[in-house]
Amino acid sequence: MEISAAGRLEVRITTADVGKRVSVRSLIEHGPSGERFGDTVGVLTSWDNGVLRITRKSGESVRVAESALVAGKVVPAAPARRRGPAASYEELARIAARGWRPVESERLGGWELRAAGGFTRRANSALPLGDPGMPLDDALAAVRRWYAARGLPAYVQTATGAEGTQEPLCAELERRGWVREVTAELWTGALAPVADLGDPSSEVPLSREADEAWLSRYQRKGVSEVALRVLVGGSPGAPAGGPGEPSVWFATVPGDPGAAAPAAIGRCVVDGRWAGFAAVEVDPAQRRRGLATAVMAALARRALEEGASAAWLQVEVDNEGARSLYGRMGFAPHHAYHHYREPRTSSSESSAPAGDGAL
Incomplete structure (x- = not known):
């Protein structure tokens, strides 16, 4: 003081x-x-x-x-983190957005409006990374109209806790009655140490496709065609892995003979120097056997081969098991991000349900 x-x-x-x-x-x-x-x-x-x-x-x-x-x-801005690769909030926000593509998007000045039939909030929220080109109230009205036309509730994704994040926008949304429903964090770390954690002789099959076996372990059941498009990562007219496009890889650890689903799965998006991990899931009966580590190590080795050197992932603030695992792998929080839902009205309450999944 x-x-x-x-x-x-x-x-x-x-x-x-x-x-x-x-x-x-x-x-x-x-x-x-x-x-x-x-x-x-x-x-x-x-x-x-x-x-x-x-x-x-x-x-x-x-x-x-x-x-x-x-x-x-x-007081001065928080000191730069010593752990993990150097990166700005805007760089990571854009990389994360490219790693979880919507099926439809539209620009509103520096904001991106994203929709994918309600599959996850990340793919069904406005991402403000600049000036919308109009007063905030007008921009929010435009956001609400855009999502209402698609039968979806309007969300705005914001971030806090790093240089260049959006604390003032969070406050303005709250003043206007927008409700923060979900908070998660984006963590970063060096990629090579993750690759070194696994046993290279222990083969973990990788594929460009999310096949039926992989989907049978994925926590969001009944994955629709729209959701599958988000998972495989291709944008309209540009398949994943094409020139200038991220490449998407899926890892599958087979289950015991006769098992209904694989023992473990994971997903990785390689985009320039960044490798983004997601959907790392393990059969509850086979946890604490190092399967999550094996999946991430195999994906990390592939990402290194494609030229990546840094890694990111997103984790919910109350997922203590995942946070502990990622911390041991050398990841650390970079910033928090939040999804604000439009104020409840008779019209918004009758819209489609919130996106599938907290993230």
Whole structure:
């Protein structure tokens, strides 16, 4: 906290500091163990009518009454992460979007509107990576019309916790009644150490196609033709793996003789220097046997052969098992991302259900 020469705590932030990263101390009521003060660090996303709104790295929005402020100051941006490959938020957002292609998209200025029949929020949400070319309220109205025309609820995907992320947009969406339904994280790591974890002599079959065996282990049952197009990664008129296009690989560890589904599966998208892992799933009866590691190692070796050197993946914040595994592999969080759903109205409530799956 900021302390004056006389040793007093001071509030050294004003409304002019909206948009900057701040640290504040405030009086709190009913604190744990009788604590009287609480500390909050994050981006000051608004200061209106005597209330500060601070968006933390996790995306959580904290309201602090101006009258409760004890101390406050602007603080430097969070230091660059030492683990994992260097990358900006925008680079990773674009790579992740190319790794999970919708079947239909349209530009709204710097925003991309994406739809895939409701299969996952990632493929059915607006991705704002620039100026939409119009005031925010007009842009959000256009987003809602676009999704309503397809019988889908409108979602906007935002990010927090890294340089260049969208804490102010999160706050503006919340002020307009948009509801944050899901938060996950994008993690990055070096690719070669992942490849070294597996036993090269232990063959894990790889394929360009998600065949019936692979799909029988995939957690989202009844995969439609639209969903299959998202999985294989091809954009209209440009098959996956074509010139300038990402290449998609599927790994399958066969189950025991007579098993109804493979023991484990995984998916990897190779796009330039990046390899993106997804859909790593293991038969519950065969967990803790290193199958997830074997799948990722085999996919990593293929990605290295294609020239990739860095890796990314997405994981839900409450999936402790996956987070522990990826941490041991050398991955670390880069930023959090969130899906905000349009305010509930009679028309939106009657739209198609939310996307299949949290991510």
